[in-house]
Amino acid sequence: MSAQSLSSAVNQLLAQLSQLPPHDLASISPSGGSTSTSPGDKIIQLCCQVDAIPLISWLSSQDQYPRLYWQGRDKVEEVAAIGCAKDFQFDDDIDDGQLASIYQQQRSLSDNHNIRYYGGVAFDRSIASWPEFGRARFILPRIELRRSQNQLTLYVNLNLADSNLVDECRAASQALTLLQPPRPLQPPHKVGxxxxxxxxxxxxxxxxxxxxxxxxxxxxxxxxxxxxxxxxxxxxxxxxxxxxxxxxxxxxxxxxxxxxxxxxxxxxxxxxxxxxxxxxxxxxxxxxxxxxxxxxxxxxxxxxxxxxxxxxxxxxxxxxxxxxxxxxxxxxxxxxxxxxxxxxxxxxxxxxxxxxxxxxxxxxxxxxxxxxxxxxxxxxxxxxxxxxxxxxxxxxxxxxxxxxxxxxxxxxxxxxxxxxxxxxxxxxxxxxxxxxxxxxxxxxxxxxxxxxxxxxxxxxxxxxxx
Structure with a gap:
């Protein structure tokens, strides 16, 4: 895949989404992009490479939620993502069996090793936690920008476990359409x-x-x-x-x-x-x-x-x-x-x-x-x-x-x-x-x-x- 501007990549993925229903998913792989799926998959992932952009400023510019950011300590990889295609959240008491069930559910949705769930577990999962965060919560983002070394890839995830392909394509297309270009972060401003x-x-x-x-x-x-x-x-x-x-x-x-x-x-x-x-x-x-x-x-x-x-x-x-x-x-x-x-x-x-x-x-x-x-x-x-x-x-x-x-x-x-x-x-x-x-x-x-x-x-x- 060759890199392109973010706006061009968005247009390409919009076109790809419009082709998906009712065609055979395995046959769709337009130039410069790809579809990740295999028989039995409940998660479909579309992707294409894009030119480098500042990910935190892109994330700060978006109006869609959830919003998440991750950068490892070694700086090899950086991720900014918005929206939610699949949500595993627990607000009530969690035992070890329930945590294990989250993992098994995630693995059962797809064999694609590139699909990631981002989230966290509270310090003490036996007691109440913050509103919205829960005692444990992991999401599969709707849209994800992932930088590995110097290569930036735009991903779009579709969840067929909880919805049909037509509705997922519509939701993903809407999320892509609402994307905002990155705005420069304002200079640091201290507050009173x-x-x-x-x-x-x-x-x-x-x-x-x-x-x-x-x-x-x-x-x-x-x-x-x-x-x-x-x-x-x-x-x-x-x-x-x-x-x-x-x-x-x-x-x-x-x-x-x-x-x-x-x-x-x-x-x-x-x-x-x-x-x-x-x-x-x-x-x-x-x-x-x-x-x-x-x-x-x-x-x-x-x-x-x-x-x-x-x-x-x-x-x-x-x-x-x-x-x-x-x-x-x-x-x-x-x-x-x-x-x-x-x-x-x-x-x-x-x-x-x-x-x-x-x-x-x-x-x-x-x-x-x-x-x-x-x-x-x-x-x-x-x-x-x-x-x-x-x-x-x-x-x-x-x-x-x-x-x-x-x-x-x-x-x-x-x-x-x-x-x-x-x-x-x-x-x-x-x-x-x-x-x-x-x-x-x-x-x-x-x-x-x-x-x-x-x-x-x-x-x-x-x-x-x-």
């Missing part, structure tokens, strides 16, 4: 802060840290990741996609992603942490835990990094995460290996301890089994998982929703999920910011509170005019 509310407030935070570090409790639950919701009341509307673009520029070695299911709420994240990446049977994950700030110069930065490596509290925290992940992967894998020693992973304002973990998965293991095993990680929940989660559920004082959840995509041959830390939920008149800190024996409430501030420094500097 009218109020800020922290939950928990510092006095309660200090109580919680002292509870977790109490010798009797800590012996049973050696780590709890406490977090804080910082609600910023603002005096004007904020474009979440502009904020994500600015955040992306400042933390380039992070995952960047966002989901906006309606105009009311948008969730974005610039997260350094991978939950897992699967390529066929090969799995890559990591232990990311233990934090310090960046230095003002190279010498100070290196000294702080070495202090982090030498710090027993942070090293212990990272080792706990490593051991837990290896233990969870072992029954799912034929082989698991992990770095013996951590290295330092640097971001704009902070640096973390990091270990790489790899596994060769057994043949019958699927993505939802991996989500169940690895999420929530000890880096966002604690250890033992259930006891730490129970403490958070009862004591933290707010609903995390998709913050610290698992967000990404999956299909037959590959999947990738990030842990949704360094996150923001945009609502009318309010921006909700989230940050957490691993509390272990020896944790100091004041130092951990400052760590939360350090983790929010980048996003606050983008948003607020002090």
């Amino acid at each position: 802060l009218t109020a800020r509310y922290d939950t928990p407030a510092y006095a309660r935070w200090e109580e919680l840290v002292n509870q977790v570090t109490d010798a009797d409790f800590n012996q049973k639950v050696p780590k709890v990741v406490l977090s804080r919701l910082s609600q910023l009341e603002v005096n004007e509307a904020v474009d979440p996609w502009l904020v994500l673009a600015c955040w992306q520029g400042r933390n380039q070695n992070s995952f960047q992603f966002g989901f906006q299911f309606s105009p009311s709420r948008a969730f974005i994240s610039c997260s350094p942490e991978r939950l897992f990446r699967r390529r066929e049977r090969e799995l890559l994950t990591e232990a990311l835990a233990g934090t310090t700030v960046r230095g003002l110069n190279q010498e100070e930065d290196q000294a702080l990094a070495q202090q982090l490596l030498d710090d027993s509290k942070n090293s212990h925290e990272n080792q706990l995460v490593r051991e837990h992940i290896v233990d969870m992967l072992t029954p799912l894998s034929t082989e698991v290996s992990a770095d013996a020693n951590p290295r330092v992973f640097k971001l704009t304002h902070i640096q973390h301890l990091h270990r790489t973990i790899q596994a060769a998965l057994k043949n019958d293991i699927n993505d939802f089994q991996l989500l169940q095993a690895l999420h929530p990680t000890p880096a966002v929940g604690g250890l033992p998982r259930e006891e730490a989660m129970a403490f958070i559920r009862q004591q933290e004082g707010y609903m995390r929703g998709w913050y610290a959840g698992a967000c990404g995509y999956l299909n037959h041959s590959e999947s990738e999920f990030s842990v949704a830390i360094r996150s923001a939920l945009f609502e009318p008149g309010r921006i909700n910011l989230y940050a957490g800190a691993g509390i272990v024996s020896g944790s100091d409430p004041r130092a951990e509170w400052q760590e939360l501030e350090n983790k929010l420094a980048t996003i606050i500097s983008i948003l607020i005019d002090f």
